[in-house]
Each structure stands twice: as structure tokens, then as C-alpha cells.
Amino acid sequence: xxxxRQILSHAFKTAFPNTIPIFAGxxxxxxAYGIYMxxxxxxxxxxxxxxxxxxAGSIEFVTVGLLLGPFDPLGAFILALTINARHLFxxxxxxxxxxxxxxxxxxxxxxxxxxxxxxNYMADIPEGVDRGWFQFFVTALNHSYWVLGATLGGLxxxxxxxxTKGLEFIMTALFIVLFLNQWMKEKNHHSSIIGLTxxxxxxxxxxSSGFIIPAMVLILLILTVFKNTFTKAGVVx
Amino acid sequence: MTMNVHEHIxxxxxxxxxxxxxxxxxxxxxxxxxxxxxxxxxLGKVIPAAVLGLLVVYSLKDVEILTGxxxxxxxxxxxxxxxxxxxxxxxxxSIAAGTVAYMLLxxxxx
Numbered sequence: 264x265x266x267x268r269q270i271l272s273h274a275f276k277t278a279f280p281n282t283i284p285i286f287a288g289x290x291x292x293x294x295a296y297g298i299y300m301x302x303x304x305x306x307x308x309x310x311x312x313x314x315x316x317x318x319a320g321s322i323e324f325v326t327v328g329l330l331l332g333p334f335d336p337l338g339a340f341i342l343a344l345t346i347n348a349r350h351l352f353x354x355x356x357x358x359x360x361x362x363x364x365x366x367x368x369x370x371x372x373x374x375x376x377x378x379x380x381x382x383n384y385m386a387d388i389p390e391g392v393d394r395g396w397f398q399f400f401v402t403a404l405n406h407s408y409w410v411l412g413a414t415l416g417g418l419x420x421x422x423x424x425x426x427t428k429g430l431e432f433i434m435t436a437l438f439i440v441l442f443l444n445q446w447m448k449e450k451n452h453h454s455s456i457i458g459l460t461x462x463x464x465x466x467x468x469x470x471s472s473g474f475i476i477p478a479m480v481l482i483l484l485i486l487t488v489f490k491n492t493f494t495k496a497g498v499v500x
Numbered sequence: 501m502t503m504n505v506h507e508h509i510x511x512x513x514x515x516x517x518x519x520x521x522x523x524x525x526x527x528x529x530x531x532x533x534x535x536x537x538x539x540x541x542x543l544g545k546v547i548p549a550a551v552l553g554l555l556v557v558y559s560l561k562d563v564e565i566l567t568g569x570x571x572x573x574x575x576x577x578x579x580x581x582x583x584x585x586x587x588x589x590x591x592x593x594s595i596a597a598g599t600v601a602y603m604l605l606x607x608x609x610x
Contacts, residue, residue: 284595313512319519326515334507336514343518349554350519354526356548358536361527375523377555384548429603432577435559436598439581440591442552447586454546458553471561475554482550483543490542 274396281386282404285378288433289408290415295431296323297416303327307417314413318376318406322346323413348476353380360384363395374402376409378434381441451496457485573605 297310305327317323322343329339353375360383361371371383379402388397446455465478486493503511530536536544565571581598588594 280592283592287599309508316512316516317519322515322519326512329511329515330503330508334503334511336510339511339514340518343515344521347519347522349551349558350522351526352547352551352554354523355540355544356551358526358530358532358540358544362532364532372523372527373520377558381552381555385552429573429606430599432574432602433595433599435556435574436577436581436595436602438552438555438559439578439598440585440594442556443582443585444591445549445552449549452549454549455553458550459556460553461550462554462557466557466561474561475558478554478557482547482554486543486546486550487539490539493546494542 270393271396273391274393275400277389277392278397278400279404281382282401282408284433284437285382285405286408287430288437289378289405290412291430292320292434293409293412293414294416294419296320297413297418298420299324299416300327300413301417301420303331305330305417307414307420310413310417311410314410315406318374318409319343319347319350320376320409345476348479349377350375350380352479353377353384356380356384361395361398363398367395367399371398371402374406376405378437379405381438385441385444453489453493453496454486457482461485569606569610573602573610576605577602 293310293314296314297307300310300313301307309330310323313323313326317326325342325346326339329335329342354372357375357380361368363371382401382405383398386397386401388394442455442459446452449455461481462474462478465474465481468474469477530540560574563571563574577598580601581594584597585591585594
């Protein structure tokens with residue numbers, strides 16, 4: 264089984280550096296979330312189990328409010344669908360990229376948060392590194408950072424003094440870098456520009472809590488209407 | 501008024517189901533063993549670039565332009581990330597420098 268072990272350790276060593284910024288961002292944001300739950304009167308088991316099973320930052324923060332309000336599971340379901348609708352786009356982008364099967368595939372889809380999607384989508388996996396295991400380790404490492412942060416925050420909520428103000432910018436920096444990598448890679452910037460400008464316009468028009476769905480619909484509409492132009496322009500190789 | 505533990509668990513399960521629906525739906529609608537419609541294949545190629553743009557905006561959605569520091573620390577830090585990344589192309593360096601700059605700006609200057 265030496266070869267199997269070699270494949271695994273090679274994939275792990277290649278995947279890990281890609282997750283370092285997320286380690287910093289997730290332990291920090293996860294702790295903020297755990298502390299928030301602790302301050303709202305919940306045991307550390309709540310942030311620990313919720314970060315393990317939901318694995319989607321913004322809806323987990325929102326769920327704290329839901330748990331403190333009146334019992335409304337249907338409302339909670341619909342809210343989760345709406346807040347996380349952007350994952351639909353990730354799935355469409357990864358249809359051909361998660362080329363593994365079985366449990367590993369289910370786990371990759373389960374763990375497809377913003378960060379695991381964008382790192383796995385943009386990663387230039389070197390020749391000789393197992394694709395499926397690389398994607399698995401990126402997803403599992405990110406997942407574990409998030410659970411670690413949330414659990415620590417839930418446990419240490421009373422003690423921790425926060426002087427890490429501004430560290431949350433690490434996620435913005437990560438997405439900007441990934442956006443630039445895509446920009447430098449593509450022959451043509453139609454889709455990047457559409458994504459940026461449509462989202463910014465919708466944010467101004469609809470505000471921070473309701474802009475994602477209109478932005479997604481508009482992006483989809485523009486990409487569909489101009490399908491022939493973009494195909495000819497060579498956006499699609 | 502306040503929920504009991506069972507109601508908590510049901511609420512959390514509802515959130516899990518809603519979240520997982522958004523992650524699994526494309527893979528259920530377009531399974532790997534069947535040919536994907538041409539239109540969806542096209543979307544799969546053009547959407548990622550747009551979605552990365554959406555994520556950049558999403559991560560900045562709570563920045564207050566009209567009040568507080570008017571988004572100036574964000575603008576400076578974004579400029580640092582962009583310039584450094586185009587110049588050096590070192591992912592970790594660009595992210596670290598931008599984040600440290602942002603932390604110094606919001607802690608000491610703004």
C-alpha cells in the first residue's frame with residue numbers, strides 16, 4: 264500500500280499551501296461565529312455541530328437569529344435556499360471538474376463552500392498529482408479550519424479578547440487574487456466584467472441583504488442573450 | 501416563545517437541507533453519466549469568471565460608503581492587493597500584504 268500512501272501524501276502536500284489563507288480567515292471568522300453563539304447563550308456544541316453540518320458562513324450567522332426567534336422550519340429552509348443560491352452557479356461550473364465518484368464525490372459537493380469552490384476551480388493541479396484527492400484535501404482542510412474556529416470560539420467565548428480587527432479582509436483579498444488569476448488567464452474579459460459590474464450595480468440598487476438573487480438572474484440573462492457573441496468572441500474555448 | 505432543543509434541531513436540519521439543495525441540485529439535474537445539454541456546458545464555461553466577480557462584491561457588501569471611513573481603507577488595501585499581485589504573482593504575498601495593510605489602516609488610522 265506504499266503507493267496509495269504516496270499518492271495521498273503527494274496530494275495533501277500540494278493541496279495544503281492553497282488553503283493557508285483560508286486557514287487564517289476561517290479560524291478567525293469561525294471564532295467570531297462561535298463567540299457570537301456563545302454570547303447568544305448557546306453551548307459550544309451548537310457552533311461545533313452547525314459548522315460541521317451546514318458549512319456555509321453567512322447562513323450560520325443568520326441561523327443564530329432564527330434559533331432565537333419563533334419556530335419556523337419552512338422559513339429557515341427558504342432563507343437557506345435564498346442566501347446560498349450562488350452555490351447553484353458553483354455546481355454548474357464544477358459539473359465536469361469533480362471527476363471522482365462515490366462518497367468522495369458526495370463529500371466534494373457537500374463541502375462546496377465559496378472558498379473550496381474557488382480554490383478547486385482555479386487550482387492548476389500539477390501533473391502527477393491525483394485530482395480527486397487534491398480536491399478532497401482542499402475541501403476537508405477548509406472544513407476542518409471552519410469547525411476548529413467555531414468550536415474554539417464557542418468554548419473560549421468569555422475569555423477571548425479580540426484585537427484582530429480587520430483580519431476578515433483576508434477573504435476579500437483571497438477572492439480578489441482568484442479573480443485576478445482568472446483575469447490573467449482568460450482570452451477575453453466579458454464574463455469577468457459582467458460579474459463585477461452587475462453585482463456592484465445590484466448591491467447599490469437592492470442593498471446588501473437582497474442583491475445576490477437579482478445579480479444572479481441578471482448575469483444569467485446577459486450570458487444567455489449574448490451567447491452567440493461570446494462564443495464567437497472566443498470566451499469559450 | 502423560546503424554542504426547545506428539538507425545535508432547534510429541526511430548524512438546523514431545515515437550514516442544512518436548504519444549503520445542500522443549492523449545492524447538489526446541478527449535479528442531480530445533470531448527472532455525470534449523461535451528456536450535459538450544450539447550453540449548460542456553455543454556462544459552465546462562462547459563469548466561473550462572473551461568479552468570481554460576484555464573490556469579490558459579496559465579500560465587500562457590508563462596507564459603508566456613505567458613513568464611517570467611506571470605504572477608503574478597503575480601496576487602499578484592494579489597490580495594494582491588485583498592484584502586488586499583477587507585479588509579483590505570489591498569491592500568499594498579495595493576500596498577506598493586503599490584509600496586514602487593512603488591519604493597520606482600520607486599527608490605527610481610521
